[in-house]
Amino acid sequence: LYGDDNALDQTIRSLHSQINGMLLYQWSLGDEIVTVGAESRKWFRNHRDEADLCDLVLVARYYSLLGTASEKALPALAKMPAFLKLQLDFSAEESEGFIAESKAEVAAVESMLGSI
Structure with missing residues (x-):
């Protein structure tokens, strides 16, 4: 991914929902908020x-x-x-x-x- 901006952008887009869900879970914001981030x-x-x-x-x-x-x-x-x-x-x-x-x-x- 290093040096390939398009591949990096595509990877970030594909992992966006998973990352949101994990962050919100780690911050203990509750299941409903975690679901919003993930889905x-x-x-x-x-x-x-x-x-x-x-x-x-x-x-x-x-x-x-x-x-x-x-x-x-x-x-x-x-x-x-x-x-x-x-x-x-x-x-x-x-x-x-x-x-x-x-x-x-x-x-x-x-x-x-x-x-x-």
């Missing part, structure tokens, strides 16, 4: 019937990636077990529509502020 990049994580903190973090992470270069690699929200388990009061299509609408509103406000 919050697994879009199709389906651990048990009820939602947990990791499910919430997965959905929040999903929304945080919308509008970024990473958005193209995101799965369909309606196919994510975490989204389904949280039983939110809106569908995946409604939430994606809301985000698209909000982006347009934010862009309009930014445009107005830019002209001041």
Whole structure:
């Protein structure tokens, strides 16, 4: 890995979740936080019937990636077990529509502020 930045970067990416989980465990932050560190990049994580903190973090992470270069690699929200388990009061299509609408509103406000 020494001298090969691409290989080092790939290794870090592949071990990211394991390292997160181990660090959080060593810091004695509790099982739920350790799970978030270890599994919050697994879009199709389906651990048990009820939602947990990791499910919430997965959905929040999903929304945080919308509008970024990473958005193209995101799965369909309606196919994510975490989204389904949280039983939110809106569908995946409604939430994606809301985000698209909000982006347009934010862009309009930014445009107005830019002209001041």
